[in-house]
Amino acid sequence: MKIAKTIAELKESRRQLQGSVGFVPTMGFLHEGHLSLVRQARAENASVIASIFVNPTQFGPNDDFSAYPRDTERDLALLKKESTDIVFMPEPPEMYPPNARSWVVVDGLTDGLEGGSRPGHFRGVTTIVTKLFNIVEPTRSYFGQKDVQQALVIQKMAQDLNMNLEVIICPTVRETDGLAMSSRNVYLVPEERQAALVLFQSLNLAQQLYSNGERSAERIRREMITLIEHEPRAEIDYVSIADTATLKELDKIGEKALVSLAVKVGKPRLLDNIVLGELI
Numbered sequence: 001m002k003i004a005k006t007i008a009e010l011k012e013s014r015r016q017l018q019g020s021v022g023f024v025p026t027m028g029f030l031h032e033g034h035l036s037l038v039r040q041a042r043a044e045n046a047s048v049i050a051s052i053f054v055n056p057t058q059f060g061p062n063d064d065f066s067a068y069p070r071d072t073e074r075d076l077a078l079l080k081k082e083s084t085d086i087v088f089m090p091e092p093p094e095m096y097p098p099n100a101r102s103w104v105v106v107d108g109l110t111d112g113l114e115g116g117s118r119p120g121h122f123r124g125v126t127t128i129v130t131k132l133f134n135i136v137e138p139t140r141s142y143f144g145q146k147d148v149q150q151a152l153v154i155q156k157m158a159q160d161l162n163m164n165l166e167v168i169i170c171p172t173v174r175e176t177d178g179l180a181m182s183s184r185n186v187y188l189v190p191e192e193r194q195a196a197l198v199l200f201q202s203l204n205l206a207q208q209l210y211s212n213g214e215r216s217a218e219r220i221r222r223e224m225i226t227l228i229e230h231e232p233r234a235e236i237d238y239v240s241i242a243d244t245a246t247l248k249e250l251d252k253i254g255e256k257a258l259v260s261l262a263v264k265v266g267k268p269r270l271l272d273n274i275v276l277g278e279l280i
């Protein structure tokens with residue numbers, strides 16, 4: 001496994017690969033969710049490149065950039081075990097030289113949900129992902145449904161800007177009790193870890209209501225909110241039932257709907273989602 005710290009080193013190692021390249025961008029502190037993406041990339045491509053970069057431009061002033069968990073040694077050992085060919089781990093000045101002036105922006109899809117709560121977040125995401133795509137030149141790139149808005153925004157960006165790669169969305173990996181894996185879960189103290197189950201429980205409730213024939217988005221939203229509000233450690237940021245293509249809030253659920261939520265439990269702000277009307 002090669003480790004590239006500069007763009008020049010990455011390009012030099014990339015040149016030596018033959019055939020298709022699967023790319024998995026991450027911010028490190030890896031868990032089974034990340035590794036599932038690496039495994040899918042491994043299964044579908046001749047080579048695999050992963051990146052570890054905690055991207056400063058996608059964090060707002062009140063976000064947890066400096067507190068974001070890091071463990072590079074462990075990450076590298078895990079990536080090596082999955083037969084990753086190259087790991088790209090630049091420092092911020094390598095990706096953002098002081099004279100840089102360009103941003104990539106996706107309109108509309110980024111207005112609500114995470115975009116509504118974290119102004120500027122997606123501009124940071126789409127800019128860094130574009131830069132990584134241009135540097136790595138992957139055949140396919142892998143993103144988790146866990147961050148569903150991010151994955152859809154990147155898919156749209158790749159399509160709109162004629163990027164020469166496939167953007168693949170992979171299923172959310174959960175702990176055995178249902179909590180979606182996240183690097184930020186490390187900050188949950190035991191009582192909060194238990195309280196954090198309320199996200200998954202509320203999604204199950206939405207699924208159950210939908211399966212019983214409920215099609216009013218507002219009624220499902222309200223039931224979810226009531227359930228979450230019973231958990232004193234949970235503080236709702238948003239509970240959304242939206243169109244899977246436009247991410248606009250729905251009144252009535254048709255064929256499909258994206259149910260997503262952001263809830264603060266203790267320090268971390270946790271995300272989760274499911275798609276109603278889809279066979280999983």
Ligand code: AMP
Pocket residue numbers: 025026027028032033034036037142143144145146147170171172173174180181182183
């Ligand atoms: P991050 O390091 O949090 O930026 O995540 C890197 C990639 O891993 C993103 O595409 C995430 O959506 C994906 N990811 C994070 N957690 C999970 C999970 N529990 N299951 C599947 N993919 C995940």
